[in-house]
Amino acid sequence: MQFAIFWISVDLLVLKKLTLHQQKSVFEDFIDQMTFQLLKLIHLISERVYYSEDIINVPVDMVEGKCEVRKKIDISNSDLPVMIEHVFFCEHFYDRATGALKQLPSNVKLMSVARKATGALKKNKGKQICEDNEVDSGKWMEVPKESRIATLDIFAGCGGLSEGLQQAGVSFTKWAIEYEEPAGEAFRQNHPEAAVFVDNCNVILKAIMDKCGDSDDCVSTSEAAEQAAKLAEENIKNLPVPGEVEFINGGPPCQGFSGMNRFNQSPWSKVQCEMILAFLSFAEYFRPRFFLLENVRNFVSFNKGQTFRLAVASLLEMGYQVRFGILEAGTFGVAQSRKRAFIWAAAPGEILPDWPEPMHVFASPELKITLPDGKYYAAAKSTAGGAPFRAITVRDTIGDLPKVENGASKLILEYGGEPTSWFQKKIRGSTIALNDHISKEMNELNLIRCKHIPKRPGCDWHDLPDEKVKLSSGQMVDLIPWCLPNTAKRHNQWKGLYGRLDWEGNFPTSVTDPQPMGKVGMCFHPDQDRIITVRECARSQGFPDSYQFSGTIQSKHRQIGNAVPPPLAFALGRKLKEAVDAKRQQA
Ligand SMILES: C[S@@+](CC[C@H](N)C(=O)[O-])C[C@H]1O[C@@H](n2cnc3c(N)ncnc32)[C@H](O)[C@@H]1O
Structure with missing residues (x-):
């Protein structure tokens, strides 16, 4: 017997008995029919749920989406980073008549094959945790380069963002731009297959446009033009050209936006803020399938939100679908409080990646973005009510x-x-x-x-x-x-x-x-x-x-x-992978 489970509200889960062939489209079927009979009801407290034999009907608008219920021992503690979504844990049977919690009867099977865990779930001491052996057991690390999307990392630093995205098995950073030599060198050492350009990104964009015969469309300073002209032949040969780059990601320097920086009005900070424009220029010229901008949390409020709005508006103007939000690295498996703002963009026809769900309980205030009408927007759900794992210490x-x-x-x-x-x-x-x-x-x-x-x-x-x-x-x-x-x-x-x-x-x-x-x-x-x-x-x-x-x-x-933090980048990468894979399946 298999189950698909519908997560219908913060405190209810419903479970529908299914046959295997139904599982793919069950959610769509369900929406079509608008009503269906619920065979089991389980009560949810945080990520813990209790099994019960009760049957209820619920209105369709209570349904939030599909989820999965597992026994907690199914999650191996040996893998990092762990990424599982809409997964709840059940260890006890709830007897409504007596209000007692009892041992889960052995005939109750909770594992669903309807959803595969998206992360490093492993075999448990040689015993399979998934009946059809389909659970991802870390194979994502071995996804061949050819089936990953060709990626350009701008403001690449030593490569934390690229590292996590690559770990997720979705991207292959073929090109990286970073103007500090030691950081560029570190990137090279850790990602030897990437062409690393240790230069100002404006110089590199100018050189790319020259290489492609688009010099007339390029507005650049004379200094950038001079430096671009001096680029070594080997470097010019390796420069990416439009059509080759499927994904652009990067963290334009953040000194100007950081709340921790007392000098954020200095001319240097202002110049650095213009790096956002340089970054957007790459998107405009390359028109990649996907685009990810990372920045400090204050990026959204800096300059009364104008810089942030400019970034979002520019991407929308280019025709991209856009999503923005603030995530807390601590909820993705590091012992560090680090809030970062992200903007995802996906070209028309692509699937816009969703936000990853927090995995570790971690106090994270200030993840909301205030919108003009006084409303708030939060990309990630709070872990105040619980998460599958405790915080890393x-x-x-x-x-x-x-x-x-x-x-x-x-x-x-x-x-x-x-x-x-x-x-x-x-x-x-x-x-x-x-x-x-x-x-x-x-x-x-x-x-x-x-x-x-x-x-x-x-x-x-x-x-x-x-x-x-x-x-x-x-x-x-x-x-x-x-x-x-x-x-x-x-x-x-x-x-x-x-x-x-x-x-x-x-x-x-x-x-x-x-x-x-x-x-x-x-x-x-x-x-x-x-x-x-x-x-x-x-x-x-x-x-x-x-x-x-x-x-x-x-x-x-x-x-x-x-x-x-690579685990945060990994979590984002898994969502990008979902989007890329779903698109491939559609094709
Ligand atoms: C926030 S860090 C990016 C970190 C990187 N994403 C990571 O995860 O490791 C920004 C980087 O941009 C580099 N940078 C700043 N201005 C630049 C420019 N004009 N051209 C190229 N790189 C630049 C800095 O040296 C710094 O390493």
């Missing part, structure tokens, strides 16, 4: 890493122990040596301050004793940085500066330069007297341990802090 993320000192600089270390969480196991993969477990060196005074911050959750500069210390030079200095108490009132008490991470909490938003007096001052290890290492930051973003960063320690932190 700092301990899950870095608890297995060996102890190192302030200023640790040895590039390769041994792990020195086994992983202690499924996150660590997955993030290590088959990596045998630990890379980049290196820590920015603090000066003598900051190190003394760090040693005085208690090793308790939530401790920061407020916990420093009000006393003077003697430096090696003989100078006596205040332990509490003199400027903080005087200006604390105006700056939310400078909360978190010289802060320690909490083993059971999450990382604050990863920044490009972790330092105790920085934008995000909470950068001390939970129980070691040092700034968190490059590898710890990389893990907080969900980069696999095999991922390489390039250049100085500052540069490596910058690459990581700028990146889209």
Whole structure:
């Protein structure tokens, strides 16, 4: 017996008995008929549901969509990132007559083949979890390049966005543009098959248009034209041309939009905001099938929302279908609060990718976008009512890493122990040596301050004793940085500066330069007297341990802090894959 299950409201699920051949079109059938008999009713509390023999009829407008019910043990803890949607868990039978919860009778089969899990669901200890052996067991990693969509990543950084999208088995980044050499080098190391152009994207667009004989249509500065003309022959040969690029993605620089940036009115920030226009110009010239823009959360409100509206309006004007929203990386399996704004665009005739569903419980305020008529729009549903998995913690993320000192600089270390969480196991993969477990060196005074911050959750500069210390030079200095108490009132008490991470909490938003007096001052290890290492930051973003960063320690932190967490990109990529696959099936 198979079931398709209709998710009809926040607190009800209905289940219809089906035969296999009906499953494909059951939802359409259902809509056509407008009524149908419900054979089973199960009550939903959060993502947990209880099985019952009750039968009820519900009006069609209560139906929200198709879903699936599983036993929780069917979800293996060994895969990362996990991506399953509209899946609910059932472990008990609800007896309405007595109000009791009982063991699920063994004859109740919950697994549905109507929907395949879209993520890394695995065989459980050799026992198949799906009756028809169709559950995706991580094969998406092996999708051949030819069946992926050819992708251009602009403002590519070290490749966090490309990495996650590729992991999802949908895209193959053939071209990447990034103008900082170390970031471009990191991209190359991790994606050796991509043609990486380390240059300003305006220069590259000019060179592409020249190559295609469209110089007359190109408005560029003389500087960009000069640099484009100097491009090496080999680079020109590798430039993408219209028709080759199916998907453009990228994160135009965000300094100007970031709420954390105090200098967002500077001329440089304004120039960088124009990068949005450069990015849109690529869309206009290439007209890819899909387009994904990533930016900081404040992108939607920056400049009174004008820049954001301009981006959406331009894409609509080009004929694209457009969807925008804000997602929280913490709900997709990293121990980090990081909200990012996204704009999806799909060419006419394509299927516009949907938003991924949050998988991990994670407090995420401010995911709503205010619309002009006072209404709100939220792309992702809140996880306040639950999600299949708990939040990943700092301990899950870095608890297995060996102890190192302030200023640790040895590039390769041994792990020195086994992983202690499924996150660590997955993030290590088959990596045998630990890379980049290196820590920015603090000066003598900051190190003394760090040693005085208690090793308790939530401790920061407020916990420093009000006393003077003697430096090696003989100078006596205040332990509490003199400027903080005087200006604390105006700056939310400078909360978190010289802060320690909490083993059971999450990382604050990863920044490009972790330092105790920085934008995000909470950068001390939970129980070691040092700034968190490059590898710890990389893990907080969900980069696999095999991922390489390039250049100085500052540069490596910058690459990581700028990146889209690969698990978030993966979640988006799975939705893009659904859209691409559905279109292929239609054809
Ligand atoms: C927000 S980061 C992108 C991170 C990337 N998507 C990832 O996930 O790793 C923006 C990147 O754009 C690069 N950039 C800024 N202005 C640029 C320009 N005019 N041309 C090319 N790259 C630029 C920066 O060096 C930075 O690495």
